Every structure is written in structure tokens, then in C-alpha cells.
Amino acid sequence: MPRCSVVLLLNFVPPYRVALLQALEREVRRLTVLVSTGMEADRSWKTDWRGLDVRVSRSLTLPYRRRHPDGFREDLSTHLSVDMLPRLCALAPDIVISSEFGARTLQACLYRCLAPLLGRRTRFLVWATLSEDSERGRGWARRTLRRLMAKRADGAMTNGESGARYLESIGFAPERIFRVHQSTDLDRFASLHTAARLPREASRAVRLVTVGSLIPRKGLRPFLQHLIAWCETNTDRVLSWRLIGDGPERTALEELLLPANLKLTLIGDVAYEDVPSLMADADLLAFPTLADEWGLVVNEAMAAGLPVLASTRAQATGEMITDGQDGWLFDPTDPVSTETALGRALNTPAASRIAMGDAARQTAARFSHANTARRMIEAIEAVWDQ
Template identity: 85%
Template structure:
């Protein structure tokens, strides 16, 4: 097939996607990335597009609060791009890929409908980075709009099986759903010095690490309560839980009274490029999220050779973690499930834990940018040839 021109519509360009987009740019005729904002206010990342053709559209940013059916709330914002349709008309891309299901994607859908009237051939893919847990409780207005867009889209790319099940529920035919996992730049973790990890069963302190915003959705406070209970029951063992990130939950976490054998280290926001080094001496990743459409930190931890103690409410855990082989799975809504997985993880001998980390690294290698790019190109070629 001839190489297509592609317009990619995103909220922002996060740093973990830059290498992937650079690789995509090399595979297509041209790639233009239209973003709603240079960087969101609640992100600590620096804007770094590294030569990509990125253009910022005119957008209105509206804050809102979402209440999830599981009881936690989130302060979020939505970007209403108001000039996406004329930008697409001017660019005339062969394929439009639009993330999420908001105003930006609605305009991409309108362009798909207008293109034949303008004498152009165009195809439209939704990049639906979501899961069943992340989308529970969406209102009927939003769901109705998504069903309408599903009828007009040529296909949808999504993270995994949970995302695919959700897309089928709103009207996408199975053959129009392309499973394209989230990936990270594995080269960032290739030369980590992991000599500081515990290598014997008589280590004094087991190091747990968690990366992400300190918000209720991440399930940090309930998980800390489980750690407190475990340490109280095991006074001869010592744990250090290192949290990388910041947010409104910090004060509540700091206020909890900890047993003497549990240390909580709050590092705050850390530069994206510095995260791998902070994983190098950890023994395992703890990821107790209550709902995550993916959870890229699971990829990153596995690439760093860490076994993962992960919530099954993260699609990354569902897709990547094999229980007791490269990590441990638990349901944060089930105290017994959490306690069982936590005990199994903390009681795993050091040698077995390191072997699980090696298995985790092999798993991460299958979730590479190269494989993600290959699947993206398959999706583009499939819809273009329809």
C-alpha cells in the first residue's frame, strides 16, 4: 500500500510516547500531531517534542469532578478543542487517529463524514485508551455520543481485552477493534545498576516502590493500612515504601501513624528521566490502583526487572502479570485478596523474587514500542484498504 499521511489528535504528547511517535513518523508519509494543550497543569513533565510536527489547537479547558461508582472522586479537566475540524480540512490527512471520545474526536468524526463531499478519501480511527473499570459510571449522554461515533468510525485501537469488551458494548464490531498495548521505551531501563537490590533472605529492609499521582483513585491509603497491619503482625521484618509522585493524598498519608518497622518515603514529583534510577534498588513494585485504563508503570517496573504486586483493576496487570510467575495479583476492593497477595509477595524468598524479576523483564520485552508500532501500522493499513 502507498504510505499514508496521518493526523494524530491527542490531549498532550506525554514523554513516554515520544519515541513511539518518532518511530510512527518514519513509517508514514507524514505525521502531524494536533494537541489540545502543550502540557496539562497537573503534570510535572516538561514539554519535549523532539522534532515531531506538533501543533497546539485552540481549546477551552474546563475543570470538573467525577465520582466513580466505587466511591472515590477525581478532579479532572476536559479540553474542548474548537478548531480541530478546520485544521483537519486544511491538512487533508489520509488517516485520522483521535484519542478518547470527546469534542476532539467528534470533530474527527465530522471530518470523516465531510471528506467524501470534499472529494477526499479519508479513514478515522479512535484511539480508545480505556478499560471497563475506568469507564464504569459514565453518563447516558456521553455513552450515546460514543455510540454515534462508533457507527461512523472505521475502527478503534484499544489497550487490551477489557478495552475491547467495552468497545463492543458501545457498538464497535469485533473485527474493527485493534488491540494495541501501551508500551514504554525499554532502552531507558537497559543499563540499570541493580546491585543494591536485596539478594539474601536475611535482608533488613524490603524496598517497595510506587510511581504515580497521590490521588484517591490510586488506592494508596487503603494499601498503606494493609502494610501497617502486616508490619504490626511481623515486628521482626522491616519495609520501606517509596512513593514517587505528588498530589492531594500526601497530607493524609503523612498523617497516618506507622509502626516502627514501616517507613514511608515520599519523594514528590521526579523528572521523568530520573525514574528508572529510583527503581534500580527496589525489590518490587506496588500498584494498588482502584481503576486504571492501563498503568504504564507496570511496563516500566517490569523493564527494570521488578516483580509487580498489582491491582487487577489495572489493564496492564490483566495483560502483563501472571500470578506468582512475574508478580502477584489482587483486588483492592477485597481485603482478603489484598492481604493474601501482600503476604505472598513479602514472604517470597529473595532468590525467587529476583527470578520473578527476570521473568518480568522478559514480559516487558514483548510490550515494546516496536510491537506497538507494528500493530498500529496494521490498524492503519487495514482501515485504509477497506
């Protein structure tokens, strides 16, 4: 296909996605990114688009609360972009890629229907960053609207097999679904050297790190209860758990009574560029999420050479981690599963953890921005040639 113009519709541009969009920009004739907001209010990141053509649309932000079938609640917001359709008409892109399945994607779908009447050849891709766990309990109205959009879309990009199964369930044909994994800037994290995690058998302390918002969905309080129980049983061992991030769960975490051999450190929000250095001296990443459409911190930790004690409720876990090789897997809703995986991870000798970290780094190398951009281009070419 000829080098085409692409318009990408997003909520906002997070810092971990800038390098990927730059890689995509190099492969197309023109890339324009239309966002609903410069930065979401609950994010501590600074806006930095680094030369990308990013334009902020006029939007209404509506907060709402969602209760997941697993019992936790989320305070979320939806952005209603009121001028997306006229902006698309003015830009006249060859390819429209819209993230998620909300109002902006509906306007992209309408543009796809209007384009032939305007004498334009346009293709429309949904960028569905979701999983079966993240979408459970969404409701019949949302599912019905998604089925309608699936009929008009030329294809969908999703981040893994769970996402692909969900897309098939709402009407996408398998040949119109393209696997486009989430990726991170490997160089930023791969610069950490395993020398920072040399075996320390004399102290017998294990250092865990977790990165992310302190919200119920991340499963932090239940996981801390498991750590407390483990430390009370293994009084001769010492654990240190560092949490990087902030949120409404902070107070509840601080109020829990901890045994003397468990140290909890709440770092709070930090700049994205400071995260790698705060991972450098950890022995493993703990990721006890109750539902995540991917879990990019898994990529980051594995790129930094950390094995991952990971929840199976995140799609990154199924796509990246081999149990016992570069991490340990558990179901956070199953106490026995959690306790078993926790015991295996904490009783793994330090030298073996470092070897697992080396294996994790090799796995992470396959999830590069270059590979993700290549898969996006393949999806664009496939729908263009339909």
C-alpha cells in the first residue's frame, strides 16, 4: 500500500506510549493524534508529546463509578468529544484508529460510513486494549453498542488472546482481529544491571516492588494480608515491600498492623523517568491486580531483569510469563493459589531469582516498540487491501 495518512484517537498520550507513536509516525505519511484531554486529572505525569502532532479536541468529562463482578469499585471518567467528527472530515485520513469503544469510536464509525459519500476511501480500526476480565459486567447496553460498531469497523487491534476472544464474542471475525501487544521503552529499563541484585543470603531479606495506582482494583490490601500471614509464619525471614504510586487505598494500607519482619514503604507518585531507578535494587515485582487489560509494569520489570510474582487477572501475565521460568503465577481471588505462589517466590534462592530475571529480560525484548509498530502497520495494510 502507499504511505498513508493516519489519525489516531486517544483519551490522552501517556509517557510510555510516546516512543511507540514516534515509531509509527516514521512508517506512515502523516500521523495526527486527536486526544480528548491533555492529561487525565488522576495522573501525575507531565504532558510531553516530543514533537508529535497532537491536537486536543473539545470534550466533556463525565465521572462515574463502576462495580466489577469481583466486588471492587472503580471511580472512572468518560470523555465525550463533541468535535471529533468534523475534525475527521477536515483531516480526511486514509486510516482512522480509535482506542476503546466509547463516544470517540462511535464518531469514527460514523465517519467511516460517511467517507464513501464524500468520495473518500477510508478504513477504520478499533484499538481495543481490553481483556475478558476487564470487560466482565459492562452491561447489555454497552455490549449492544459495541456489536453495532463491530459491524462497521474494518478490523480491530487488541493486546492478546483474551482480548481477541472478547472481540469475537461481540461479532468481529477472527481474520479481522490483529494482535498488537503492549510495549514499553526497553532501553529505559534494560540499562539496570543485575549487579544491583547480587545474592544476599546472609540477610535473607527479600525486596518486593509494586508500581501503580493505589486503588482497590490493584488488589494491594488482600495481598498485604497474605504477606503479613507469611511473615508471621516465617519469623526468621525479612520482607520489604516498596509501593510506587498513590491513591485512595494509601490510608488503609498505612493503618494495617505489620509484623516486625515486614517493612512497607509507600513512595507516592514519582515522575515516570524516575521509576527505573526505584526498581533497581528490588528482587522481584509483585503484581496482585484483580483485573488489568494488560499491565505494562510487567513489561517494565521484566525489561529491568526482575522476575514477576503476577496475577493471572492481567493479560500481560498470560502473554509474557512462563510459570517457574521468569515468574510465578497466582489467582488473587484464590487464597490457596496466592499463598502457594508467594511461598514459591519467597523461597526461591537469590541466585535462581537472578537467573529468572535474566530469562525475564529475554522475554521482554520481544515486546519492543519496533515490534508493536510493525504489527500496527501490518493491521493497517491488511484492512487497506480488503
